[in-house]
Amino acid sequence: MASSTSIMGTYSGITMDTIDQLIQAESGKLTQYTNQQTELTNEKNAWKDINTRLDTLYKKFDVLKEPGTFDSKTVSNSNENALKVTAGTDAFEGTYSVTVKRLATASQLTSGTIGSTTDALSLSGKLTFTTVNTEDSTDSKNFFIDVEDGDSLKGIVTKINETAKENKSGLQASIIDNRLVLTDSDMGARTIEIKDETQGQDGVSFTSKLGLEDVQTTLGQSAMLSVNGIEIERNSNTITDVVEGLTFELTGVIENNKISTIKIAEDTEKTTKAIQEFVDQYNSVMSFIDKQLDVGDPSAEGNSTGALTGDSSLMKLQSQLRSLMTSSAKDSSQPIKTLSDLGIEVDRYGSASLDTAKLKEALSEDSNDVQAFFFREESTLVTNPDGIETREVQQVGLSQQMTTFINEYIGEKTGIIITKSETIDNMMKNLDEQITKFNERLESKRERYITQFTALDVAMMEAESQLNYLMSQVGSTTQQA
Known part of the structure; x- marks a missing residue:
C-alpha cells in the first residue's frame, strides 16, 4: 500500500495545505497568548524603567541630606x-x-663619593640614625640597622628606608652621584646624626669609607x-x-x-545645582509615569495606551509624590514650611519648576534653615515602662520623607516593584506553559487530521477499485451472453 503522504488528497482533494488552513483557523488562541506575553513584557520593562528613575531620585534626595551640600x-x-x-x-x-x-624645607646630609654603589663594602656592625629638632630636643627620632659583610651601599640604603618606614622614623635615604643622601621627611631645623659601630677587616669603618667625617649638612627651616x-x-x-x-x-x-x-x-551654586537636579529628576519620573498611565483616545481606531494604564500602584505613586512635593512641614517652628518658600512650584499637572533667584535669596538669609527643611535630626525624651528616660533621635524633613516613601517601591526584597516583577515573571512562566500545551494539542490535532483524511483517501481508493472490479465483471457477463 502507498504511504499516507502519497495517498492523502489523491481522491478526496484534501491536502496538507487544507490541514494547515484548518490548524491556522484553530490557532487564534495562540495569538491571544502571544499578545499577553507582549503586554506583560512591556509592563515589566516599564516598571524596570520606573525603578531606575526612582532610584536616581532617591540618590538626589540623599545628596540633600549631606551637610556638605549646604555648608560648602x-x-x-x-x-x-x-x-x-x-x-x-x-x-x-x-x-x-x-x-x-x-x-619650609627639610634637613639633608650628604656623604662623600664612593667608587661603586653595588660592590660589597666588607663591613659588619651597626649604624644608628638620629634626627633631633633644634628647638625642642625632646622631639627626636632614632633607629638602627645591622650591616653585614656582603652589604653594598645600595643594600644599606634599602635597609635604611625599610627600617625607617617600619618604625615611622621620618628619614629617607637615596644615592645621588655615588653619594649617600639622607633627608629628614619632617621639615624644619632638625639635625641628622649617624652613630657608626661598623668595621671592616682592614679596620676602616662605614664613616671612613663614605667620607662622613666631613659631611655636607643642610639644615632645614620652617615656613x-x-x-x-x-x-x-x-x-x-x-x-x-x-x-x-x-x-x-x-x-x-x-x-x-x-x-x-x-x-x-557660601557656595550657593553647589546647593542650587543639587536642588535643581532633584527637581529635574522628579519631573522625569512624573513625565514617564504619565506616559505609562496614558489611556490615549478610547474612541479612536487602533488606540494606543500606556503599558501600565489603570495600575493602582502606579497611580498611588504618582499621587503620593505630588502630595509630598506640595506638603507643609509638620514642625511649625521651622522658618521654611514648603518648597514654594524655596522657589519650587508644582503645577496642576504635577510638574515642578525652580526659581533660582528665590532659592539663592533663602540660602543667603540662612542656609541652615534650607538644610533643616530637607533634613535634620530631632531628639525627644522617651520614658520606658521602668521609668527610665532615654533620648530618641529621629530623622525628619522632606528628603527623609521622600527616601522612605520611594524605598517602599524600590526596596530590593519587599519593594512594590520587585514584587510586581516577580508576579509578572510567574504569569509569563504560566503563559509559556499554556503555549507549550496548546502547541502540543495543535500538533496532535494535525496528526489526527492526517490520519483521518488519509483513511478517507484509502477508503475512496478501495471503493474505486471495487467499482472497477464490478464494472469489469458486468462487461464480461454481457460479452458471454
Missing part, C-alpha cells in the same frame, strides 16, 4: 602661584590677607607667613591649624611681601 564654601585667591587655599564646611565667611615669606598681619611659623608647607576650616598649601614665596587676598563665601 567657595574660595577666591588673588595669587595662586604662591599658595593654594581650600575651605572645609566649618570655615567662616570672610576675607584674609596672606603673605608667604618663606617655604613663615603672615595672616592678617599675624606672623606664623610652621614646620610644614601644608598648614591646617591657623584659620578654622582653611588649609593653606604654600607653593612659593611672594616677592616684596606682596599680599594674597583670600575670600571665603
Whole structure:
C-alpha cells in the first residue's frame, strides 16, 4: 500500500495545505497568548524603567541630606602661584590677607663619593640614625640597622628606608652621584646624626669609607607667613591649624611681601545645582509615569495606551509624590514650611519648576534653615515602662520623607516593584506553559487530521477499485451472453 503522504488528497482533494488552513483557523488562541506575553513584557520593562528613575531620585534626595551640600564654601585667591587655599564646611565667611615669606624645607646630609654603589663594602656592625629638632630636643627620632659583610651601599640604603618606614622614623635615604643622601621627611631645623659601630677587616669603618667625617649638612627651616598681619611659623608647607576650616598649601614665596587676598563665601551654586537636579529628576519620573498611565483616545481606531494604564500602584505613586512635593512641614517652628518658600512650584499637572533667584535669596538669609527643611535630626525624651528616660533621635524633613516613601517601591526584597516583577515573571512562566500545551494539542490535532483524511483517501481508493472490479465483471457477463 502507498504511504499516507502519497495517498492523502489523491481522491478526496484534501491536502496538507487544507490541514494547515484548518490548524491556522484553530490557532487564534495562540495569538491571544502571544499578545499577553507582549503586554506583560512591556509592563515589566516599564516598571524596570520606573525603578531606575526612582532610584536616581532617591540618590538626589540623599545628596540633600549631606551637610556638605549646604555648608560648602567657595574660595577666591588673588595669587595662586604662591599658595593654594581650600575651605572645609566649618570655615567662616570672610576675607584674609596672606603673605608667604618663606617655604619650609627639610634637613639633608650628604656623604662623600664612593667608587661603586653595588660592590660589597666588607663591613659588619651597626649604624644608628638620629634626627633631633633644634628647638625642642625632646622631639627626636632614632633607629638602627645591622650591616653585614656582603652589604653594598645600595643594600644599606634599602635597609635604611625599610627600617625607617617600619618604625615611622621620618628619614629617607637615596644615592645621588655615588653619594649617600639622607633627608629628614619632617621639615624644619632638625639635625641628622649617624652613630657608626661598623668595621671592616682592614679596620676602616662605614664613616671612613663614605667620607662622613666631613659631611655636607643642610639644615632645614620652617615656613613663615603672615595672616592678617599675624606672623606664623610652621614646620610644614601644608598648614591646617591657623584659620578654622582653611588649609593653606604654600607653593612659593611672594616677592616684596606682596599680599594674597583670600575670600571665603557660601557656595550657593553647589546647593542650587543639587536642588535643581532633584527637581529635574522628579519631573522625569512624573513625565514617564504619565506616559505609562496614558489611556490615549478610547474612541479612536487602533488606540494606543500606556503599558501600565489603570495600575493602582502606579497611580498611588504618582499621587503620593505630588502630595509630598506640595506638603507643609509638620514642625511649625521651622522658618521654611514648603518648597514654594524655596522657589519650587508644582503645577496642576504635577510638574515642578525652580526659581533660582528665590532659592539663592533663602540660602543667603540662612542656609541652615534650607538644610533643616530637607533634613535634620530631632531628639525627644522617651520614658520606658521602668521609668527610665532615654533620648530618641529621629530623622525628619522632606528628603527623609521622600527616601522612605520611594524605598517602599524600590526596596530590593519587599519593594512594590520587585514584587510586581516577580508576579509578572510567574504569569509569563504560566503563559509559556499554556503555549507549550496548546502547541502540543495543535500538533496532535494535525496528526489526527492526517490520519483521518488519509483513511478517507484509502477508503475512496478501495471503493474505486471495487467499482472497477464490478464494472469489469458486468462487461464480461454481457460479452458471454
